Amino acid sequence: MSDKEIQLGFPGNVRKIENPYPADAPPAWGADAKLDVVGKDHTRLDARAKVTGAAKYSYDRRFPGMLYSRMLRSPHAAARIKSIDLNGIDKLPGVIHHEPYEGKRIRYAGESVVAIAAETEEILDDALARIKVDYEVLPHAVTIDDAMIPTAPSVAKGDNERPGRPRGNAEKVAAAHKDADVVLEREYRTQVQTHSCLETHGCVCVFKDGKLTAYASTQGTFAFRGSLARALKMNQSDVTVITDHMGGGFGSKFGADAWDVYAARVAVKTGRPCRSMLDRRAEHMIAGNRPDSIQKCRFSAKKDGTLMGAEVLSWGTAGTSARGGGVYNPAIYGFKATLQDSRDVMTNAGRARAFRAPRHPQGVFALEGMIDELAEAIGMDPLEFRIKNDPHVVRQAQYPIGAKEIGWARRDKLNDPKATVRRGIGVAASRWPHTGRPGSAVRCRIGKDGSVVVANGAQDIGTGTRTVFAILAAEALGLKPEQITVQLGNTNDPPGPGSGGSTTTPSITPPTRKAVEMAKRELLGAVADVLGGDPKKMDLEDGKLVGASKPLTFQQACGLMQGDVIETLGRGDRDLFKGGARFASEVAGVQFAEVEVDTETGGVRVVKVVGVHDCGRVVNTMTTRSQINGGIIQGLSYALFENRVLDRGTGDMLNADFVNYKIAGSIDMPEIVSIPFSVAQGITPSGVSSLGEPATVPTAGAVANAVAHAIGVRIRSLPITPDKVLAALGKIA
């Protein structure tokens, strides 16, 4: 059923390859594929539930007799718990369970000291307030600079600064610098950013007849099930994780955390359902963040615009974790030689977790700053400099689209030199690997009554995954997405991916199409059994059976099946993810930003952002635009506002709320132009690739470059706050 050839590429740049996929694979969708449902605007299947308040999130789950749990958390960044005086809370009416962690070594503020489960939130308030803890307070280092002082207290065994693994060739870089006309050495810095998911981390656990069900706010239902089962020493087959809806994850919500495990333990011990949802303060402090960075960069170029060498020595802190502090720099552009060394620095702070494109936004901010600085040093237009040095065929096609939309041509004449409020335009790029993975499976059921159910256990993190399943099924069956019932977010259904690495849509598309195509073949076979004729000549189009001896609706055709239901299981086999047929080795994107800077107040306002992003084949243009917009807005927020502030004296977080930890709001919104740039990549028969993460990568770099263009001085540290702008202009010290 597959065609012999696939057309790869995009208008103006296509080539054909031999179809590398097995004969039973779903039909390959090349650049010339004509599709009825895929690649159009579709509203979300669950939109009605979300706008009416009917959608049940984990935080919304309520059961008769449900207990509430919370933890007393350490105010100290480094301490040993000497003793805990429960002060009679065990006898307080309504306190059902408690678990003190005496003797525990505290390594960051916010670590748990006592866990309590009680009848109501108010009883929890009372109980937590009564507990008295005797801490042996130990010296701490909460900032990266403090932790690198040679005499700083050790966060864990060994030096706080961990050795990196240098990559690249020092001799070649030195030679490249020597051949260059300009060599620049600069230091860039980025801040710690918290995920700030609106629904905090946590779950509600119910234990009944030896089986545990966790209603979890997770972006990886199966990862959550596995880790919860391991922690409770239960068979994973006795644990079910359900995630109908979840309020944001951004990389911070995969496995079960200590507070989830506590809720499960209480449920098992007491036989009563138990809820454990973090409060906002804990969410900021202990549920993950993007590491900060210090990036010492040495880049060089020739006067003719040839990029030469790039060296980056960087430090980053992932808190008490010794991994994750690296940066994605140097990258993207065609350097003659590179050298990179990233070092993790341990601090007495909450651990980093994967955060939408780990390593990328911080690396690209510094990288794109260096590229602009080099362009300026050799007197070349920064866009021209990029086009000259960017080896990626897709970005080469994207630059002119973005440049036209932002009005790059007027860049040089944007400002009156005497103006107080100045404008600037900047550009930055992103890349991301094709991340679809084998191993998922999808069940399709077509009922005699014409009902269609597609089931997979993965979750919809908010990107519109539920609707993607329906669109794919509707395409194959000649139906509309709203005619498909999608069952997801339940680990009793076939396995699905965690929503990390921008893998979900590319991973579920091949098995979904396979399951539905198999079910369709069975249905057409059943029709042929009754009506006669060749099922290979029949098809389903526009809600009708075509090519048969009788004109039937889809529902009438289903009525002809022998049994009550046709059920198939489509597997995302390895040979559907061959990857050998790529048009380009990665997905590409470019963003352009225009800003306005008030040189009196130092305030930066982003006026417009243009994002041009390739994600392979677009399944739903509507949610694709939403993803790009969302990536840009998070990037803008990172560029201008967000910053975790830890008190160097006490070690506590000073802005663990939404008043002092500022994320972008409605007033801060620029005009956003999101342009999905579809490329037939050939990576799977469907060619669907990644988007969620790359869309947030270039924004901070583009905004920072625009600010530098506007005021003529470069700010090499995020977030770009008014005080930094005024300092850069020499108006304050």
Place this chain on the structure above:
Amino acid sequence: MSKDRIEVSRRDVLRGAGVAAFLGAAVPALGDERKTETGIRQFGPGPEKLQFQINGKRVSVEVEPRVTLLDALRDRIGMTGTKRVCDGGACGACTVMVNGKTVNSCMMLAVDASGSTIRTIEGLEQGGKLHPIQEAFITQDAAQCGFCTPGMIMSCTALLETGLPETGPEPTEEQIREAVAGNLCRCGTYPHVFAACREAATVMKESSR
């Protein structure tokens, strides 16, 4: 015209005090009115019997004076459409209407809302028909994860229903932005929310003719 948020003291301030200011707008309909000579009403420390008119229905609930309207709605009454996000008046996810005005329900004690008419996200749909702003949120893809959505919609509803004269102009971009300035979204739906608000305004203007 911006919406008028009712400013009330943070419940931490009141916690344990057992005393709340007597608000004219929130006279308790039921319960033991233990007025002191100073006119200040005593509450608690035990549970108080409260009554509200929620989405057109009379609802009674018995909660301690320290319980917020948000927690009463979600944990006691079981209306979980209103979301608990920051629990500190900073994000707007818990926005409801009390006597026609938008309120962060995490910043209002349930006792202070007793006797009030409350409208929540669950009350916008009428007889199976969605409110125009709900329809517009769907068509403009204004909900991603959807956790900020109920609060966003309540703020938009306040703007569309009360913030503008019935025959007046459709909201300006600035009015819309200001209407949801207290509602945070982490997925980045804001531009879609603005578009939804514009679309709903047009629909409401047409249907009011």
